[in-house]
Amino acid sequence: MKIVLAALNAKYVHSNLAVYDLEAYSKCKLEKELRSEIKPDISVREYTINHNLEQIMQSLYKEEASLLAFSCYIWNISEILNICREIKKVSPKLLIWLGGPEVSYDSEKVLKNNSFIDGVIVGEGEETFYELIKMYCELEAVLDKEEQSKEENSKEDHNKEVYDKKQYPDNSCVEDISNNIGLNDYEKEFAKGKERYLSNIPGITYRASDGRIVKNLPRPLLSLDEIPFIYEDLSRFENKILYYESSRGCPFSCSYCLSSIDKSVRFRSLDKVFDELSFFMSNKVRQVKFIDRTFNCDKNRAREIWRYLKDNDNGITNYHFEIAADLIEDEDISIFSKMRPGLIQLEIGLQTTNLRTIKEIRRTMDIEKLKNNMNTIRRMRNIHQHLDLIAGLPYEDYESFVRSFNDAYELKPDQLQLGFLKVLKGSYMEEQVKEYNLIYSDEQPYEVLSTKWISYGEILKLKRVEEMVELYYNSAMFEHVLLYMESFFDTPFEMYESMGKYYEDNGFVDIGLRREDKYAALRAFFKERFEDAIKIFDSLLTFDYYLRENAKTRPKWRKDSMIEKADYNNFFKSGGTDELYLAKEGYDSKAAARSMHIEPIIAESASWITGKDYSDVKTEWLYAVFDYNSRDPLTKAADYNIITHL
Ligand code: SF4
Numbered sequence: 001m002k003i004v005l006a007a008l009n010a011k012y013v014h015s016n017l018a019v020y021d022l023e024a025y026s027k028c029k030l031e032k033e034l035r036s037e038i039k040p041d042i043s044v045r046e047y048t049i050n051h052n053l054e055q056i057m058q059s060l061y062k063e064e065a066s067l068l069a070f071s072c073y074i075w076n077i078s079e080i081l082n083i084c085r086e087i088k089k090v091s092p093k094l095l096i097w098l099g100g101p102e103v104s105y106d107s108e109k110v111l112k113n114n115s116f117i118d119g120v121i122v123g124e125g126e127e128t129f130y131e132l133i134k135m136y137c138e139l140e141a142v143l144d145k146e147e148q149s150k151e152e153n154s155k156e157d158h159n160k161e162v163y164d165k166k167q168y169p170d171n172s173c174v175e176d177i178s179n180n181i182g183l184n185d186y187e188k189e190f191a192k193g194k195e196r197y198l199s200n201i202p203g204i205t206y207r208a209s210d211g212r213i214v215k216n217l218p219r220p221l222l223s224l225d226e227i228p229f230i231y232e233d234l235s236r237f238e239n240k241i242l243y244y245e246s247s248r249g250c251p252f253s254c255s256y257c258l259s260s261i262d263k264s265v266r267f268r269s270l271d272k273v274f275d276e277l278s279f280f281m282s283n284k285v286r287q288v289k290f291i292d293r294t295f296n297c298d299k300n301r302a303r304e305i306w307r308y309l310k311d312n313d314n315g316i317t318n319y320h321f322e323i324a325a326d327l328i329e330d331e332d333i334s335i336f337s338k339m340r341p342g343l344i345q346l347e348i349g350l351q352t353t354n355l356r357t358i359k360e361i362r363r364t365m366d367i368e369k370l371k372n373n374m375n376t377i378r379r380m381r382n383i384h385q386h387l388d389l390i391a392g393l394p395y396e397d398y399e400s401f402v403r404s405f406n407d408a409y410e411l412k413p414d415q416l417q418l419g420f421l422k423v424l425k426g427s428y429m430e431e432q433v434k435e436y437n438l439i440y441s442d443e444q445p446y447e448v449l450s451t452k453w454i455s456y457g458e459i460l461k462l463k464r465v466e467e468m469v470e471l472y473y474n475s476a477m478f479e480h481v482l483l484y485m486e487s488f489f490d491t492p493f494e495m496y497e498s499m500g501k502y503y504e505d506n507g508f509v510d511i512g513l514r515r516e517d518k519y520a521a522l523r524a525f526f527k528e529r530f531e532d533a534i535k536i537f538d539s540l541l542t543f544d545y546y547l548r549e550n551a552k553t554r555p556k557w558r559k560d561s562m563i564e565k566a567d568y569n570n571f572f573k574s575g576g577t578d579e580l581y582l583a584k585e586g587y588d589s590k591a592a593a594r595s596m597h598i599e600p601i602i603a604e605s606a607s608w609i610t611g612k613d614y615s616d617v618k619t620e621w622l623y624a625v626f627d628y629n630s631r632d633p634l635t636k637a638a639d640y641n642i643i644t645h646l
Contacts, residue, residue: 001038001040001041001066001067001133001136001137001140002040002041002043002063002064002065002066002067003040003041003042003043003065003066003067003068003069003133004042004043004044004045004060004063004065004067004068004069005019005022005023005042005043005044005045005069005071006019006044006045006046006047006060006068006069006070006071007019007044007045007046007047007070007071008046008047008048008049008051008056008070008076008079008080008083009046009047009048009049009076010048010049010075010076011048011050012048012239013239013240013241014048014240014241015046015237015240015241015242015243016044016046016071017230017243017244017245017291018071018099018100018125019044019046019069019071020044020230021125021126021227021230021245022069022099022125022126022129022130023042023043023044023230024227024228024229024230025126025127025129025130025226025227025228026040026042026126026129026130026133026134027042028228029130029134030130030133030134030137033134034134034137034138035141037141038137038138038140038141039137040133040136040137042133043063044236045059045060045063047059049075049076049079053079053082053083053086054086056083057083057086057087060083060087061087061090061091065094066093066094066095066136066140067094067095067096067097067133067136068084068087068094068095068096068097069096069097069098069099069121069129070083070084070096070097070098070099070100071099071100072098072099072100072101072102072103073100073101073102074101074102074422074424074444074445074446075444075445076102077102077103077444078443078444080098081114084096084098084114084116084117085114085116088116089116095118095119095136096116096117096118097117097118097119097120097121097129097132098110098117098119098120098121099120099121099122099125099128099129100125101258101424102444103120103122104120104121104122104123104426105258105424105425105426106425106426107120107122107205107215108205108213108215110205111205111206111207111213112213117207118206118207119132119198119204119205119206119207120204120205120206121203121204122203122204122205122215122218122219123203123218123219124203124219124221124222124248125203126222126226126227127203127219127222128201128202128203128204128219131201132201132204135197135198135201139197195208195209198214198216199214199216200216201216202216202217202218202219202220203216203217203218203219204216221262221264221266222266223266224245224246224247224248224266224267224268225268225269225272227245227268229272229275229276229279231276231279231280234283234285241287241288241289242280242285242287242288242289243288243289243291244276244280244288244289244290244291245268245290245291245292246267246268246273246290246292246295246305247265247266247267247268247292247293247295247297247298248265248266248292248293249262249264249265249266249293250265250293250294250297251265251294251297252294252297252324252363252364253362253363253364253428254351254361254362254363255360255361255362255363255427255428255429255432256361256390256393256421256422256423256424256427256428256429257424257427258424258426258427259293260362260427260428261426261427265297265298267298267301270301270304270305273305274305274308277305277308277309277312278312280317281312281313281314281317282314284314284316284317285316285317286316286317286318287317287318287319287320288317288318288319288320289319289320290319290320290321290322291322292321292322293322294322294323294324295321295322295323296321296323296324296327296328296332297324297327299327299329299332302321302323302332303329303331303332303335306332306335306336306339306344307335309339309343309344310335310338310339310343313339313340313343315340317343318342318343318344318345319343319344319345320344320345320346320347321344321345321346321347322347322348322349323346323347323348324348324349324365324370325346325348325369325370325373325374326365326366326367326369326370326373328369328373328377333373333376333377336377336380336382336383337380337382339382339383340382340633341381341382341383341632341633341634342382342384342633342634343382343383344383345383345384345385345386346377346383346384346385346386347386347388348370348374348385348386348387348388348413349388350365350367350370350387350388350389350404350407350408350411351363351388351389351390351393351404352389352390352393352396352400352401352404353367353403353404353407353408354393354395354396354400354403354404355367356395357393357394357395357396357400360393360394360395361393361394361429362428371407371411374387374411374413375411378411378412378413381634382634383634384414384415384634385411385413385414385415386413386414386415386416386417387408387411387413387415387416387417388417388419389404389405389408389416389417389418389419390419390420390421391418391419391420391421391448391454391459391462391466392420392421392447392448392451392454392459393421394432394436394451394452394453395453396453396454397453397454397458398454398458398461398462400453401454401462402491402493405418405465405492405493406491406492406493409492409493414476414634414635415474416469416473416474417474418462418465418466418469418470420447420448420459420462420463420466421440421447421448422440422445422446422447422448423438423440423446423447423448424446425446436451436452436453437450437451437452438451438452439451439456461497461500461501464497464500464501464503464504464509465493465496465497465500467500467503467509468496468499468500468503469496471513471518472499472518472522473496475518476635476637477518477544477548478522478541478544479544479547479637480540480543480544480547480605480608480609481522481537481540481541481543481544483608484536484537484540484605484608485526485537488529488530488533498525498529499522499525502525502528503521503525506521506524508521516555516556519541519545519555519557520556520557522541523537523538523541523557535602536602536604536605536608538557538558539601539602539604539605540601540605540608540609541555541557542555542557542558542599542601543599543601543605543609543624546597546599546624546626546638547626547637547638547640548636548637548638549628550595550596550597550626550628550638563598563599563600563623563646567646568593568598569593570646571598571646572589572590572592572593572596573589575587575589577643577645577646579641579643579644579645580625580641580643595627595628595629596625596626596627596628597625597626597628598623598624598625598626598646599623599624599626600621600622600623600624601621601622601623601624601642602620602621602622603617603619603620603621603622606622606642609624609642610642617644619644619645622642622643622644623642623643623644623645623646624640624641624642625640625641625642625643626638626639626640627639627640627641
């Protein structure tokens with residue numbers, strides 16, 4: 001029997017841990033329990049939602065599988081249903097099962113609305129999927145035997161009515177066949193009808209042969225240690241982010257989150273975790289993302305793992321964690337402070353700073369402690385911090401969200417993720433829809449359109465802000481110029497809000513600006529408002545431009561401020577100056593000229609870059625010397641020096 005586990009990822013670099021877990025768990029158990037001749041051929045196929053759906057369908061059709069199972073999420077369910085609908089037309093015998101958070105809650109509705117789906121795995125899938133395919137394999141084996149027996153018996157022209165197809169799967173008929181072809185007791189039992197067996201598999205909802213939709217009892221939760229490690233063969237995950245699960249579930253109760261429904265948290269034993277982390281280390285993988293919902297909900301356990309990573313660092317691998325920053329203790333900070341820059345990165349959910357909202361969404365969070373910890377970690381300059389905010393929460397109106405945004409911005413995270421409330425099926429938030437006048441899209445991702453507190457027009461304004469933050473702040477390519485721009489506005493929010501409006505008014509929204517265009521648009525926005533300050537702005541914009549990249553073309557707005565070629569070459573030929581002495585051992589002036597760049601900057605702008613006071617410098621122009629061979633391990637920005645003369 002051929003079984004395909006399929007995933008539709010958001011990006012090529014993603015991989016779907018769930019389907020690999022199901023594959024590994026089933027293979028491992030079936031190895032012991034099924035005779036080799038009836039073992040299924042299970043494989044994983046991954047695609048992205050950017051693939052042409054028809055091509056995905058063609059590729060899956062060519063697999064000639066007997067059973068196709070998809071892992072479904074809020075962002076891929078429409079595409080998956082489209083593929084399944086089409087493939088069932090051309091492969092009517094193909095069994096199609098769905099699983100994952102997007103189909104678990106209303107599995108009966110999924111089956112009712114989609115006649116081409118045979119069943120849904122509800123909740124945690126490993127054991128359920130294994131039992132399901134074991135049943136199908138055994139059923140297929142029984143039917144094969146029946147088929148063989150029919151052939152033999154028809155040769156002998158014996159007892160034809162027993163093999164009347166129309167009678168199958170009538171129990172008495174199967175009983176007769178079973179007796180005739182020498183099935184063992186289990187096989188006989190099994191052949192009495194797969195539905196009886198389906199009815200005994202916890203954690204599924206399926207379509208019975210009479211058309212009824214049957215939902216079985218829930219599946220008891222598994223010990224995480226029973227799930228095999230899936231990365232033994234790393235060649236399957238080349239150029240992919242590796243996802244790793246050291247715990248499942250969350251003890252907290254945030255009303256918008258499905259992880260809050262089942263409060264049990266299960267942990268993989270630390271010995272296993274250390275072994276598996278050590279495998280990643282010795283194989284020098286680039287990035288491992290822990291998918292644990294709140295990695296440090298058990299503070300001591302999290303600390304053990306962080307300590308292990310610090311003590312066994314291979315100098316290459318980066319580990320990503322979703323944490324509750326208010327649970328960080330001094331001991332964690334002490335471990336963090338000794339970590340290599342870039343060894344770990346932290347994703348922190350703030351969501352809002354409105355206390356009434358925090359209470360209403362049942363979130364447990366000590367905001368002051370979170371802020372203190374984030375500030376301490378930021379000052380250490382070795383750990384990237386991502387901070388998440390959610391717009392559209394109860395009791396958060398536009399003004400309140402502006403305050404939350406500014407509070408979050410003040411923490412200077414490396415990434416500020418501004419998300420919009422999604423009303424997930426089965427969440428407590430969904431129960432409050434009437435109470436909150438919560439209007440949200442009927443289709444995935446069920447995103448908020450308006451609430452009792454915020455209008456659709458205001459949500460749209462926030463969308464523009466989110467776009468600007470993504471384009472400029474999160475790209476990390478405009479660090480110094482943004483800092484300067486902020487000084488012209490009362491708050492950072494006000495700045496991003498006006499930028500959003502400017503972009504909308506000028507048709508820049510949703511058109512995918514090229515790199516150069518992003519700089520040009522930002523400059524046009526600033527110039528229109530603060531023309532008097534454009535010189536310093538240009539100087540900082542150019543500095544940021546070269547900070548990331550040894551650009552071959554000069555930016556349009558700074559064609560005039562070139563250094564004479566002779567001065568440029570002389571600087572390197574003479575091995576730099578007293579201020580910046582380059583001619584150390586092994587110095588090669590030509591190589592240095594190629595891998596470095598000198599850019600004049602206005603003296604007044606230098607303070608925005610370095611934070612130092614340059615008021616005693618007599619010249620108007622200073623020089624930034626960038627070295628692209630040496631970069632900040634965390635931000636990847638080139639190292640630079642500011643000198644007063646060439
Ligand atoms: S802490 Fe995170 S994972 Fe846990 S319930 Fe809240 S939002 Fe969900």
